[in-house]
Amino acid sequence: MRLTQPPAVATWLLRQFGCSPRxxxxxxxxxEQFAHGRSRLWYWRQTLIALIVGSLRGVWEEKxxxxxxxxxxxxxxxxxxxxxxxxxxxxxxxxxxxNLAFAQYLFSRVLPRNWMIFYYWFQPALFxxxxxxxxxxxxxxxxxxxxxxxxxxxxPIVTLYAASVCGYQFxxxxxxxxxxxLPFVYPxxxxxxxxxFLVRQIAWATIIASILFGGGLLKARxxxxxxxxxxxx
Amino acid sequence: xxKRDQLGNFELMVMLTLIRLGENAYGVPISExxxxxxxxxxxxxxxxxxxxxxxDKGFVTSELGEATPERGGRAKRYFRVTGRGLKEVRxxxxxxxxxxxxxxxxxxxxx
Numbered sequence: 001m002r003l004t005q006p007p008a009v010a011t012w013l014l015r016q017f018g019c020s021p022r023x024x025x026x027x028x029x030x031x032e033q034f035a036h037g038r039s040r041l042w043y044w045r046q047t048l049i050a051l052i053v054g055s056l057r058g059v060w061e062e063k064x065x066x067x068x069x070x071x072x073x074x075x076x077x078x079x080x081x082x083x084x085x086x087x088x089x090x091x092x093x094x095x096x097x098x099n100l101a102f103a104q105y106l107f108s109r110v111l112p113r114n115w116m117i118f119y120y121w122f123q124p125a126l127f128x129x130x131x132x133x134x135x136x137x138x139x140x141x142x143x144x145x146x147x148x149x150x151x152x153x154x155x156p157i158v159t160l161y162a163a164s165v166c167g168y169q170f171x172x173x174x175x176x177x178x179x180x181x182l183p184f185v186y187p188x189x190x191x192x193x194x195x196x197f198l199v200r201q202i203a204w205a206t207i208i209a210s211i212l213f214g215g216g217l218l219k220a221r222x223x224x225x226x227x228x229x230x231x232x233x
Numbered sequence: 234x235x236k237r238d239q240l241g242n243f244e245l246m247v248m249l250t251l252i253r254l255g256e257n258a259y260g261v262p263i264s265e266x267x268x269x270x271x272x273x274x275x276x277x278x279x280x281x282x283x284x285x286x287x288x289d290k291g292f293v294t295s296e297l298g299e300a301t302p303e304r305g306g307r308a309k310r311y312f313r314v315t316g317r318g319l320k321e322v323r324x325x326x327x328x329x330x331x332x333x334x335x336x337x338x339x340x341x342x343x344x
Contacts, residue, residue, distance in 0.1 A: 011305075022281050028300070028307030029260035029277050035303040050278030057282050 006034040010047040017217060019054035019156045026050050051159075058156025066157050069149035073161045073211075076142040085134055093127050124196040132203035136210040139165075143214025158215030162208050169204050238290055240325050246271065247283045248292065248322050251314050259298065259309040284312055292318030 014027055030050075034043050059066040095102055098120050107116045146161045147154035212218050240248065250266045251258045260277055263284075267275045287293040298309035314322070333339060 020278070020281055020285065022285065022295075022310055024307050025260060025310035026277055026281055028304035028309065029264075031305045031307070032261050032301070032303050033277075046277050049276040050281070053276070053278040053282045057285075 004035075006031055006043050007040050007047075010044050014047045014050060017051055017055075017155060017159055019058045019153070019159070020050065023054075055156045055159050055163075058153060059160050062150060062157075065149050066160065069146045069157045070161045070164060072149070073142045073146040074164070076138065076145060077165070080138045085131070085138075088134075089127070089131055092130060096123050096126070098123060120192065121195065124192070125199050128196075128199035128203040131200070132206045135203065135207035139207040139210035140214030143211035144216075146211075147215040154215055155217060158212065158217055161215070162211045165211060166208055169201075169208075173201075238321070240292075240321060241283075241286075243279070244283050244287055245322070245325055247280060247287065248314060248318060251293065251312055252319070252322070256311070256313075258312045263312070287318065290318075291315060292321055 011027065011031075014023065014030075018026065020026060030043055030046055033046075034040075094100070097103065098116065103116070103119060103123075107113050107119065143158055143161070147158050150157050209218070246267060247263065250263050250270070254262055254266060260280060264275045264277050264280050267273075267280065284293060284295070288295060292315055293312050294315055295310050295312045298311045300306050300308040
């Protein structure tokens with residue numbers, strides 16, 4: 001049975017991140033074609049192409065500004081990572097390891113020893129939470145700074161910046177897996193390793209979402225505002 | 234004429250489609266007509282990107298049309314070729330015909 005409504009997520013993505021000044025018309029055309037029998041896959045494909053073409057066009061028109069904005073965003077992230085997050089998170093991760101003195105002391109003197117099993121799972125989640133929390137603040141700040149480069153039309157630049165962070169993380173994981181196999185899975189600790197890997201990726205996803213938030217891209221857009229936004233010529 | 238004002242390959246196809254469709258030229262018929270005539274898949278996003286460039290160049294104008302329920306209440310946007318756009322298409326045609334003329338490799342429609 002064919003669903004009568006087009007994919008809601010695709011529609012939301014295009015409404016939220018579509019950069020074309022004719023975005024509402026594009027959405028209307030896609031819905032009309034879907035109503036006339038086009039598949040959901042077709043709808044998704046068209047949505048992604050419209051998003052990519054719109055973003056690239058927006059960036060291409062302001063190449064120097066876009067380059068400056070994205071470089072500034074990355075400088076903020078790198079400085080934060082080198083000067084603050086790296087040392088702090090390394091300290092937290094290392095010092096709070098279940099195998100080290102602090103945890104051993106905690107669960108031998110302060111808390112019941114059999115609670116260690118909870119700590120075993122809690123520690124990577126805590127680390128990821130701190131990582132995500134700090135990252136969200138800096139991500140939102142950098143997104144806001146990047147958006148300031150083009151206040152009248154920030155969507156293409158902020159989207160490209162977020163995509164570059166996303167791409168960086170993807171390359172990082174791919175490179176690590178290709179070079180060392182699955183580095184997050186230690187023999188005998190596979191499930192915990194996988195859990196650690198997943199919570200860290202969730203933390204990264206929240207950082208990327210915070211970039212979009214800081215750049216103002218997650219604000220609710222007014223639907224069906226063709227007439228208000230683009231008056232008849 | 235600056236390089237920016239010249240018609241690209243896809244832009245020319247879109248212009249010819251607009252001329253062919255006349256009054257009924259909005260996103261859906263434009264992309265359907267392009268698919269039908271060229272035999273290629275055409276993305277609506279690419280069509281709109283070309284239309285926006287053509288509007289910036291002054292070769293095309295657009296106006297809002299009616300909204301329908303199947304479009305989620307969104308208005309259609311109709312496009313029309315301007316006099317300047319028509320002149321540009323003719324000039325492009327003339328230039329292409331001159332370039333085409335006298336090429337034995339391209340005669341007879343065989344590649």
